[in-house]
Amino acid sequence: MPEKIKVVVTRQLIPEAQKLLESEPNLEIIQWHNENPCDRNWLLTNAPNSTGILLTLSDKVDTELLETAGPTLKVISSFSVGTDHIETSAVKHRNIRLGYTPTILTDAVADLAVMLILMAQRRGGEGIRNVLDGRWPQMPWSPALMTGPQIGGSVVGFLGFGRIAQATVKRLVPFGVEKVVYLTSRPGERAREDYFGLLRDQPVSIEPAGSWEEVARESDIVVVACSLSESTKHLVGTEFLGMMKKEAVVVNIARGPVVDTDALMKALDEERIFGAGLDVIEGEPNITADHPILRQKRCVLVPHIGSATFNTRMGMAMESVRNLLAVLRGEEMVNECVL
Ligand SMILES: O=CC(=O)O
Numbered sequence: 510m511p512e513k514i515k516v517v518v519t520r521q522l523i524p525e526a527q528k529l530l531e532s533e534p535n536l537e538i539i540q541w542h543n544e545n546p547c548d549r550n551w552l553l554t555n556a557p558n559s560t561g562i563l564l565t566l567s568d569k570v571d572t573e574l575l576e577t578a579g580p581t582l583k584v585i586s587s588f589s590v591g592t593d594h595i596e597t598s599a600v601k602h603r604n605i606r607l608g609y610t611p612t613i614l615t616d617a618v619a620d621l622a623v624m625l626i627l628m629a630q631r632r633g634g635e636g637i638r639n640v641l642d643g644r645w646p647q648m649p650w651s652p653a654l655m656t657g658p659q660i661g662g663s664v665v666g667f668l669g670f671g672r673i674a675q676a677t678v679k680r681l682v683p684f685g686v687e688k689v690v691y692l693t694s695r696p697g698e699r700a701r702e703d704y705f706g707l708l709r710d711q712p713v714s715i716e717p718a719g720s721w722e723e724v725a726r727e728s729d730i731v732v733v734a735c736s737l738s739e740s741t742k743h744l745v746g747t748e749f750l751g752m753m754k755k756e757a758v759v760v761n762i763a764r765g766p767v768v769d770t771d772a773l774m775k776a777l778d779e780e781r782i783f784g785a786g787l788d789v790i791e792g793e794p795n796i797t798a799d800h801p802i803l804r805q806k807r808c809v810l811v812p813h814i815g816s817a818t819f820n821t822r823m824g825m826a827m828e829s830v831r832n833l834l835a836v837l838r839g840e841e842m843v844n845e846c847v848l
Pocket residue numbers: 566588589590591592614815816
């Protein structure tokens with residue numbers, strides 16, 4: 510590696526990853542030493558003449574940033590699986606390599622998908638709120654109290670059928686799901702071999718859907734697991750929600766704007782669907798306590814914590830640093846995004 514290569518890092522990293530980064534003697538590390546997102550102006554001020562930038566999904570990578578960084582920029586390493594914060598065409602145009610962390614968080618996010626399905630079906634948010642608000646004494650056990658649908662026997666529809674969706678299927682099959690349908694823009698994306706081992710004991714049909722309408726109409730549980738693009742923005746909107754079954758739930762573990770929040774609130778108000786479980790929402794993180802979604806008792810919202818397990822976040826941090834260093838050293842990245 511030539512002398513003192515400038516890299517910009519937009520977050521304080523966990524100690525192990527920080528140590529790995531600092532172990533490279535030829536780096537001039539310019540870092541935002543804070544757990545919270547870095548200031549855009551700070552990034553723009555520090556980007557010029559950098560060779561690498563390690564950033565998170567809170568940092569927009571657009572033409573402005575790339576032009577400000579200038580022709581020295583060789584690598585962007587994103588601490589994320591999603592790349593919708595990155596203008597990939599502009600990155601490709603400049604021959605900048607892009608690293609990301611698509612595999613390491615699969616299990617953690619799939620776990621959270623199951624949690625949100627259960628919370629939405631079993632009215633977890635509503636139940637906790639009833640207890641916290643002191644309403645339990647007025648609602649003693651009764652046969653129909655807080656009843657809801659269950660996973661066993663249901664049809665699960667996936668919008669997107671990548672690693673996380675498939676890991677979610679793996680978790681749901683033992684609950685006794687009847688059928689899985691999925692919509693994917695990648696024709697090669699289909700249930701992988703290891704599922705067949707699982708399915709030998711418990712046959713479940715896993716088939717591509719012909720259209721989003723089919724996913725909406727057939728599913729008891731809709732799991733949003735696709736990336737955000739022009740074609741998926743508001744895919745779950747008025748029309749989609751209008752076609753869903755009255756006892757169905759929708760869970761979003763992907764990106765907020767795939768679900769139209771206004772349409773979702775209307776569907777919940779009109780009891781057109783049973784409930785929702787959201788890890789992500791349009792406009793996050795600026796969801797304040799007066800946001801109308803929080804008045805929806807059948808909607809559970811958590812603050813984008815899909816990958817938030819100790820091991821996963823540790824792995825993502827290490828991989829982001831490894832991806833960054835790999836390009837600087839002329840080695841292969843752990844995970845390079847094909848642009
Ligand atoms: O949403 C999380 C990620 O993209 O890593």
